[in-house]
Amino acid sequence: MIGNMETNKKFGLYVHIPFCVSKCLYCDFASVVKNNTLIDEYTAALCKEMEMYRQPFSQSAFDTVFIGGGTPSCIPIDNLRRIIESIYKNFNTEIKEFSIEVNPGTGSKELFRMLYEMGINRASLGLQCADDAILKSIGRIHNVPQFIHTFQEVYSSGIKNINADIISGLPGQTKEHLIKSIDLAASLNAQHISMYTLKLEDNTPLKESVMKGDTILPSEDEEYIMSAAARGHLLSLGYQRYEISNYAKEGYECVHNLKYWKRYPYLGLGTAAASMYLDFRFTNTPDIKKYIEKINSDKFAIEEKSTLQDDEFFFEMIMLGTRLAEGMEYRKYDSFSPFRFKDKYADIIKGLADEGLIVPSDTHLILSEKGMDMQNNVLLRFMDED
Numbered sequence: 001m002i003g004n005m006e007t008n009k010k011f012g013l014y015v016h017i018p019f020c021v022s023k024c025l026y027c028d029f030a031s032v033v034k035n036n037t038l039i040d041e042y043t044a045a046l047c048k049e050m051e052m053y054r055q056p057f058s059q060s061a062f063d064t065v066f067i068g069g070g071t072p073s074c075i076p077i078d079n080l081r082r083i084i085e086s087i088y089k090n091f092n093t094e095i096k097e098f099s100i101e102v103n104p105g106t107g108s109k110e111l112f113r114m115l116y117e118m119g120i121n122r123a124s125l126g127l128q129c130a131d132d133a134i135l136k137s138i139g140r141i142h143n144v145p146q147f148i149h150t151f152q153e154v155y156s157s158g159i160k161n162i163n164a165d166i167i168s169g170l171p172g173q174t175k176e177h178l179i180k181s182i183d184l185a186a187s188l189n190a191q192h193i194s195m196y197t198l199k200l201e202d203n204t205p206l207k208e209s210v211m212k213g214d215t216i217l218p219s220e221d222e223e224y225i226m227s228a229a230a231r232g233h234l235l236s237l238g239y240q241r242y243e244i245s246n247y248a249k250e251g252y253e254c255v256h257n258l259k260y261w262k263r264y265p266y267l268g269l270g271t272a273a274a275s276m277y278l279d280f281r282f283t284n285t286p287d288i289k290k291y292i293e294k295i296n297s298d299k300f301a302i303e304e305k306s307t308l309q310d311d312e313f314f315f316e317m318i319m320l321g322t323r324l325a326e327g328m329e330y331r332k333y334d335s336f337s338p339f340r341f342k343d344k345y346a347d348i349i350k351g352l353a354d355e356g357l358i359v360p361s362d363t364h365l366i367l368s369e370k371g372m373d374m375q376n377n378v379l380l381r382f383m384d385e386d
């Protein structure tokens with residue numbers, strides 16, 4: 001085992017709520033259509049899972065919490081209250097950032113006020129695109145006025161640090177749609193914008209429709225051109241690109257998500273939730289019924305466990321580090337490695353610099369804007385070398 005110098009870091013806690021109002025056509029996340037009986041059983045299991053982790057993590061401090069999904073804001077207010085109370089009861093929290101995912105068209109003033117009063121200080125809202133026809137074509141339950149309404153309700157509850165998620169490459173989407181989506185989020189005072197490219201996942205209705213020719217997506221080139229324009233627009237509005245898909249006003253980077261990219265430790269609870277500590281990874285079952293059964297019979301719901309091998313560990317460090325605008329620190333890599341990164345990869349680094357894929361730095365491997373857009377291509381070169 002290699003060990004990890006980040007053991008002194010505080011933990012992040014991720015809590016998964018696998019329920020949604022309905023299933024979006026492109027979604028392959030671990031979520032199902034909500035059902036109140038199942039939500040009650042799941043809430044009880046989740047609170048019990050927290051109790052089961054209480055002892056093993058009694059010496060650890062948690063400074064970020066992220067309640068994600070699914071759609072956490074679609075479950076009854078009392079269930080969410082119990083889940084949040086259970087977090088505070090079972091873990092040593094020294095909260096810097098407590099986030100929750102909220103989907104437009106769900107939640108209420110009462111819910112958002114309760115969340116704020118219980119210490120939630122960040123919300124992430126799925127806008128996806130500021131165009132009702134496009135939202136409908138991908139099976140989202142909300143329209144643009146509902147997004148605005150939910151955003152304003154969250155904001156006026158006291159939660160001022162709000163992210164808006166935007167997807168590029170949607171059916172019928174143009175550069176103008178993306179710019180309009182960014183302008184809408186910015187006009188509402190979103191401090192953070194995440195912009196992802198649509199990934200056509202297997203076994204989703206959207207993929208089936210595209211395969212049949214019933215839905216046409218922008219080509220790769222068109223998507224590239226529109227997201228490049230969107231990136232420029234984000235920068236012009238003062239959002240800094242601090243990670244490949246994430247932009248924030250200064251001081252509003254997502255502290256919890258930074259833990260994933262910086263390889264700081266985190267514990268994931270609920271279905272499909274992943275955890276990392278040192279080189280250990282473990283992931284809970286994605287099956288809700290199985291999860292509830294396991295926890296109810298006093299067993300952890302872990303389905304996969306692994307320990308990273310040396311080559312995986314080093315590759316992961318490059319892969320995650322180069323997602324960040326600050327890049328991967330050579331010194332950090334070298335502290336684990338029998339060789340110096342800059343010596344071993346001297347030819348590759350020179351090639352990347354000649355092609356404008358990295359920016360000059362003596363201390364970090366930093367991808368340029370172009371390099372970030374071609375990160376997979378950059379990573380392949382390090383893979384080929386090993």
Ligand code: SF4
Binds near residue numbers: 022
């Ligand atoms: S709201 Fe999110 S998690 Fe739920 S179905 Fe839609 S994309 Fe999937």
